[in-house]
Amino acid sequence: MTSTISINDNHLLKLAPLEVPNRLLLGPGPSNAHPTVLQAMNTTPLGHLDPAFLALMDEIQSLLRYVWQTENPHTIAVSGTGTAAMEATLANTVEPGDVVLIGVAGYFGNRLVDMAGRYGADVRTISKPWGQVFSLDEISTALETHKPAILALVHAETSTGARQPLAEVGELCRKYGTLLLVDTVTSLGGVPIFLDEWGVDLAYSCSQKGLGCSPGASPFTMSTRAMEKLQKRETKVANWYLDMLLLGKYWGSERIYHHTAPINLYYGLREALRLVAAEGLANCWQRHQKNVEYLWESLESIGLKMHVEKEYRLPTLTTVCIPEGVDGKVVARQLLLEHNIEVGGGLGELAGKVWRVGLMGFNSRPESVDRLIEALKQVLGK
Template identity: 40%
Template sequence: MGYEPLNTPHRTIMTPGPVEVDPRVLRAMSTPILGQFDPAFTKLMNEVMAMQRAVFQTNNHWAFPIDGTSRAGNEALLASIIEPGDKVFVPIYGRFGHLLVEICERYGAEVHTIQCPWGEVFDPQVLIEELTKVSPKIVAIVHGETSTGRMQPLAEIGKACREQDVLLVVDAVASIGGVEVKTDEWQIDGIIGGTQKCLSVPSGMAPITFNERIEKLILERKKVEAGIATEADQRYKRSRLAIASNYFDLSMLMDYWSPRRLNHHTEATSMIYALHEGLRLVLGEGLDNRFARHKLHEKALVAGIEAMGLSLFGDARHKLPCVTCIEIPGGVDGESVRNMLLEDFSIEIAPSFGPLHGKIWRIGTMGYSCRKENVLAVLGALEAVLIRHTVAVNRGEALQAALDVYATEGKKTGIL
């Protein structure tokens, strides 16, 4: 039995990830494979590390990708610093806070949580008070929560963690490359990004960086596990479990990404090409220009949604610029609308999770998907589909409102 060649449909992807991949990244992925220890390839690895530092706005020595999706990056960083019985504090304001809890619990942590309603974020002072009460070894928190479209302020939390000698680990999967992420200034110890969102690279790698505080912990743990520590350390070792994961052991990956190049796994060559090109494009555009572009298209999209007569979901003061959440009008089947957008307009938008499932749509304006033609296309198509679903929208207003933003703000900023 024969199979047809791949013939995937062309989509306008306006979800919070994955997003459309920049054509220049796709071209980079098609270049010839090199051996993972070929000097030409290790040169690319070194350049990826340097570009990650620039995008994460850090001077950390360690900055490299984990082979695997964003979740792999979260697990690698947390698994390498958690030992059974460690206290970890996880503030939850959406779906991905729960994911951090699950990872920490699997590695034996004693997890303490605090929650706020989905659509809101925490007052940093509330978290600082809880931090003092719990006195954890680690705080693990999401920066940009795509399930709710909110963004948690981190500067005050980072300062408090450093003052109390607590490690701060941040999931910046949805925000890196699309909004400001100041790793060093916010005193973040370890941070995880994702390729499939604002970096516009296919899913499959998780850029991470961590500082000397985490490096010291990892190396001390490695020394004990290697059996070259003091007798007291050996007793400590017997009371603890070694890291359960070989694949996600950062001490081994540090050897792999160091000049020693100790073999750990066969590197995903084409994905390194993709990440290299994606990071190069981010830095070529300029971080400030890139963040301004995401804000401009967010403003146009929001103006169009509101002009249509729809309501936005969540606390507007802490909106994640690259994700816009829209309340589904009463009596409307949200999945029917999404299906019609996909089938008739080849446009994909997203539902949400948990308590928000069936209540909101989420539109992503991320990376290469964050373009004027995409914003106008999704507004026009959504209006048409809602009319077919007998929703009383303000006909013709959405596109005009978005065009007004582009005519004024676009010229003023010089982005368009």
């Protein structure tokens, strides 16, 4: 039947085995994964219903609760990158017409706006210049005005390097029956987070930043309150892949097949979480803080300034002002191609104005800072 059709070789490439340059990834992510994590990914796969794999999923769930400091039973890894986990929070809880209030002070606030709209939300926003954060008063006023079903805030704005304080926000939300949704993509593992203490109902993150894993399996958690909203929906979740009612039957005791998990990434995530647990969460947070302070001092010592006020700076990601007369893109390219160091450029309001320097997970080490400063000195002619 098909044997009469001849094979078209137009797109046939004869390639050599994979070889990639060895970069130090000090941009906004991905960061270099811990070597132990990469080694674990080179392990023969198990089936997604193998008892040995199900046990590994339980370990991931438990350790995600630990790093997020939550008791939420529904704490899992989504089979996609952080953006998929972000989408999962909205897809499951937004019903058409729900008022969703979003704090926008950077690129990822805007992404939440776009996503929420796609799920039929009546989106309201409050905004701040990129690099600033919202005060508790500003949040309180906005909640009073909009009485939203969901308030979404970005804990660690990857585009600006600012840390949004969250203490007491959850309490305010409870006054209005509002669910609190938080982006912890650039904070999980590197910045103190106490989800339950803060009354956070929905959170998502990624694997390749504070956790020091490779990207592709992304932490997701929802509180019992958020689960109740999901269970009361009148319409199916408009996203089969990320439907937490279906996924809960796979991650929970029923073990009903939903989709084939990215097995080897889960190996990596399990190892990354094991390493954080072995270090201890408090030590891990302190290491990130100590190394970023060394970075800030070192950058200042060569005449560079930070974009965000010190009090609100993230330990994981720093926005560094590009000096007058310097072409930030040219510098970043030189760092990459001449020194094998990746730093990020600015997005949106900060395009052309800052470099974004990440010190996350395995890369949060003094050696990373020293190597960057040495290279910057050469490139900037300091």
